[in-house]
Amino acid sequence: MASRVLKWSSLLPSHDQGRIMNETYHVGSYWGPRKETPEACALRLGDFLTGMREVDPSFARWFQPGRSRKDALTRPIELEPAELEKRVRRGKDRVVEEIGFRVEGWNGVGDDHDASGFLVTCGSHAARVSNACVITLPSLGPNADRVLTAHVLAAVLRVSAVAWEPSWGVATSQAHRKLLDERGVRGAPRVGWVTYLEGRRGTVPPLPAPVRIEPVEDRGTLIILTPERFTVANPEHLALAEQVRELLAGAGLLRPASP
Template identity: 60%
Template sequence: MNETYYLGTYWGARKELAGECAVRTGTLLSMLPTVDPSFARWFQQGKSRTDALRRSIEPNVQDLERLISRGKDRVIENLGFRFRGWNGVLDERDASSFDVTCGGRSVRVSNFWLFDLPIQGANAGRVLTGDVLASLMRVTATSWEPDWGVAMSHSHRDMVEPRRVPKSPYVGWVTYLARHRGTVPPLPSPVRVESVEDKGTLIVLTPERFTVSNPEHVALAERVRELLDRAGLLKPLQAQP
């Protein structure tokens, strides 16, 4: 069975209004078509696919602010806003979607932007590469300034979860660590390390698809995790101002 993959970025409690979340969302949506053509259009959830395809999400800040405001928790004020999108690809195995929570100020909820990525098909063939996932992580980190992020398979996540410290970063195929976490130490080949403006560091384990069925991939991820942990970069997520 094919492994399924996701890309998520995460940050602690950070007070942001719907308008501020809209600016960040609009910035990201505007950059996504440069990553891959399948990320050029997005739609709101609907009662059916036909209904959803009538409800496009445009990178217009005023429209986005209205959309995001509808996702505000009506009971607890500081839980922020939550909304979702889908890229309109009718073949579910080759489609992508996103889920975001922003503006949350409570330790009871994490702020995040999460992409569910295609599994199989033409889009998956392009997206599930080290270069494209690195580009997707770069534009997401630039837009949302998260504390950390990871692109990895669900199988790899489940494999490492039992020994992970709660709320600490995962180390996966592509990992992002904010600058405030510290300096990334030298890492073994073929790992690629890149700066993301002045915001953080991008770490790509392999250019080819990372799979848990490849013991060399799993061993490399564990070695990198050990080096990053030893350097103090994998501490649990902290609140942001």
Template identity: 60%
Template sequence: MNASSSIETYYAGAYWRLRKESPEECGRRAEAFFQALSPIDPYFSRWFKLGRSRKEALKSRIETRQADLEKMFRRGKDKLFEELGFRISGWNGEGDDDEACGFYITCGGYAEEVGNVCVFDLPNTGPNAERVLTAPVLTGLVRAMAMAWDPDDAVAMSHKHRDLIPKPHPDALVGWVTYLARRRGTVPPLPAPVRIERVEDKGSLIILTPERFTASNPEHIALAERVRELLDRAGLLGPVRS
């Protein structure tokens, strides 16, 4: 989705490595994920397959039951390299390109060179963006990712903020809403207004600000950098140990 350069665009992504899973297991996780999305906001309640045109795509509704999602994963299998896992993608058909949400999921991969992901491109403009780009909705989205996919880490942040982080990027990025699996370690105390929430026995959510986090706000960037330093010092942002 392309937006004006003056608009700060956002995404959410969950990341995990080396987990060999079958299409059935991927379908089960995807069903749990999509079922958890609907109560967060109506914007996440319907999905369509990608098509050659908008009209064509809107005729291809994605049924979010395990059996149907399993079929999609099977069709998305890499034909040459089984270790690359299974892929599905789609969008929600809302408004124009800047108002819609697209997703891309890779599951079941176990190659060292690649990872498994669940990434959402979020709306940029309009009433959907005003409603979705809030701490409660993004916290719910990242929590749903954590519960369904059991990733090593997940984040909701702006592309502009990500671009400000010096490269090479750490294994786990710190954004507006960050999830770190318990296997990464214990989250230390963090400065106000940061809020930490447990995700059952899986890990922790870290919400930097209750208002919209923007890369144009120096206070927001300074807070993110302080939190990154504390998490890095605690050993939480590097590669996950086997």
């Protein structure tokens, strides 16, 4: 391990567990091309990381990738604006300027299955490279028990929506996301356990119980399918997700993000 650079994803649980009853989960926020300066991206990153501190204790500190787990724990991500700007500038592609900046982090708590990580692409104004903030979540352990709830995932998506101003976002399992990607339109919002839609998409129609709708300031809406843990092993969850997807699509809210 010490012979190569260790990415945060290698410290986290596999996305392809192959066991439905042990689904792994993530939160992703996505937006189209948006040219932004390193300063602007750093401000958004600071807002995001500061907001995450308020969501759960496991999100209080983040570390840069290192050559090993031990090395990564010596490389904290500082929240001072100047330090965040340096971190963003280091993530600039050296060949293609328009693809923006990439920043990643790992929270270093618990064992590999109980840790979280994030990967942000910001400032891209290239049609082929999307801007996104993706948080990989713990799968087993005390952090997972706290984080993998509708309340916490809605809070994570809310923080991401306020900081990054995405077109849409989703919190769901990797297994569910795979099902959605197989039949979805490229660039169009996916409806998962918790979904965020920006307000410019239109008004969310009435949705069936137990679905809950929450505003996100004046920016958009959170749609929470069920208070219990959403899983593809539960056919009622899949049926509810499909019903809500059809209602949102019928209201014209699931069109692909505008370039």
